[in-house]
Amino acid sequence: RTWTSIKEFEEIKFEYFEGIAKITINRPRYRNAFTPDTVREMIEAMVFCRENPDIFTVILTGEGDKAFCSGGDQNIKSSGGYIGKDGVPRLNVLDLQKLIRSLPKPVVAMVNGFAIGGGHVLHIVCDLSIASDNAIFGQTGPRVGSFDAGFGSSYLARIVGQKKAREIWFLCEQYSAQEALDMGLVNKVVPLDQLEDTTVAWCQKMMQHSPLALRMIKVGLNAELDGQAGIQELAGNATLLYYMTEEAQEGKKAYLEKRKPDFKKFPRFP
Ligand code: 1HA
Numbered sequence: 001r002t003w004t005s006i007k008e009f010e011e012i013k014f015e016y017f018e019g020i021a022k023i024t025i026n027r028p029r030y031r032n033a034f035t036p037d038t039v040r041e042m043i044e045a046m047v048f049c050r051e052n053p054d055i056f057t058v059i060l061t062g063e064g065d066k067a068f069c070s071g072g073d074q075n076i077k078s079s080g081g082y083i084g085k086d087g088v089p090r091l092n093v094l095d096l097q098k099l100i101r102s103l104p105k106p107v108v109a110m111v112n113g114f115a116i117g118g119g120h121v122l123h124i125v126c127d128l129s130i131a132s133d134n135a136i137f138g139q140t141g142p143r144v145g146s147f148d149a150g151f152g153s154s155y156l157a158r159i160v161g162q163k164k165a166r167e168i169w170f171l172c173e174q175y176s177a178q179e180a181l182d183m184g185l186v187n188k189v190v191p192l193d194q195l196e197d198t199t200v201a202w203c204q205k206m207m208q209h210s211p212l213a214l215r216m217i218k219v220g221l222n223a224e225l226d227g228q229a230g231i232q233e234l235a236g237n238a239t240l241l242y243y244m245t246e247e248a249q250e251g252k253k254a255y256l257e258k259r260k261p262d263f264k265k266f267p268r269f270p
Contacts, residue, residue: 009041
């Protein structure tokens with residue numbers, strides 16, 4: 001399998017293979033910790049994935065065989081957030097989390113090693129997580145002076161339950177891939193040398209299925225948890241589907257032709 005580069009970035013790789021986009025955090029020196037610039041590049045890549053009609057699924061991973069992502073780069077953490085090249089403190093990974101959740105295509109975390117802190121939250125917000133058997137999971141916030149009380153807590157608790165979520169955050173321990181599997185935190189564990197093959201196979205399986213059906217399931221599963229913002233996204237997708245009907249077309253046509261719309265001819269299903 002040959003991945004071709006979609007665009008060259010400084011802190012990530014962004015590649016494509018047969019309908020699949022792969023975003024790789026490329027800072028193995030720091031266990032793939034992210035800076036605001038890494039996150040800005042990931043956001044640009046995610047937006048590209050959303051807009052590009054040739055991309056059907058997205059894989060998120062880290063470079064090398066040690067880490068998926070170790071969270072925010074502690075070297076540049078300052079008062080108010082992480083400081084990137086522009087000198088402004090930011091927590092822009094929160095924007096990336098929302099983008100992943102609302103991307104109308106499946107996003108799969110390919111967890112190839114440590115998924116720690118804000119890096120752990122990134123795999124949490126992906127639709128599916130496939131881990132290599134050397135992967136290690138955990139939050140560190142309360143130990144290093146941080147916390148993610150957003151998706152990193154409430155959505156984590158939806159996945160593993162309230163008791164386990166509190167344990168993960170209060171004790172800041174590390175969990176093996178097998179333990180993560182046992183608590184429903186990941187979908188599958190495979191040997192590292194099979195990680196990409198398995199992840200690509202899962203993507204290919206999803207790509208055989210109806211993209212609109214997958215899209216509606218994703219937005220429906222989100223809507224239950226996301227309050228009005230979740231309903232807004234579900235509703236947006238309902239509008240998209242409605243616009244594809246003759247009934248909606250009739251309303252627009254009648255307006256442009258300056259006549260009364262004739263909605264009588266359309267079926268009223270029970
Ligand atoms: O909580 C949030 C947020 C909350 C709200 C909103 C936004 C948020 C955004 C981010 C975050 C956070 O991510 S807080 C949590 C930050 N991350 C951590 O506390 C993890 C720190 N790293 C580790 O615990 C370990 O490095 C490791 C378990 C991932 C791996 O351990 P290992 O294999 O023993 O490697 P290690 O020797 O520790 O690391 C290799 C090199 O990578 C070290 O550098 P060196 O001593 O060779 O110079 C290490 O410092 C560096 N490194 C690893 N992780 C980070 C890092 N450097 C900077 N930042 C890191 N996160």
